Amino acid sequence: MPQWSSSPPDRSGPRPLPIIRTPIAKPIVATILSDAMMGCPTHFWGGRTTPCEAPDCEACNAGSPTRWHGYLVIFSEQQRTSAILEIPDAAAEQLTLLAYSLPTLRGAKIKVTRSKATRNARVLIELQAPTIEQKNLPRAADLQTLLALIWKLPTTALVAATDAQKAITLRIDEEIMRKRNGKPLPSDVEHVQR
DSSP: OOOOSSOOOOOOOOOOOOEEOOOSOOEEEEEOOSSEEEEEEEETTEEEEOOOOOOOOOOHHHOOOOEEEEEEEETTTHHHHHHEEEEEEHHHHHHHHTTOOOSOOOOOOOEEEEEETTTOOOEEEEOOOOSSOOGOOOOOHHHHHHHHHHOOOOOHHHHHHHHHHHHHHHHHHHHHHEEETTTEEEHHHHHOOO
């Protein structure tokens, strides 16, 4: 017997987003929802892109080459949906250079195309500074959590990586806050050497 209800079930936790790659024929034009690009070394293994899990990595042990990929959560105005955009290493370097003067990528418009109409042609990126107030943008999904779910990674590793990132960010913020007129305070020397 069906279990009828007047509303869908509560879905706690992140909802999966598709990973999209730059198509051959038409560009991807979207608004970036992530604050920054995040990436890792990957393998094309078992018919799909997977993260490198060195030093105990099955793909590495089989001789599969690694390639770094960056990821962004984007919102496509054309399709009215969010997705994860996969960016190859050379295009990620280009994005980093284009975004150098921006405090955040969130709200920036991105256009991603291929240099030729072939599957492995170079990916080109155009970036336009944010014009939409961040408060008017959809909330960005937690990219690390989404990729961990897609790649079937243990969430304990994800928590440890996130905690380590927070610790590094806090240490850098403390160092910046402790500067006075561009000169370090006497305690800065001790702080940095720890």
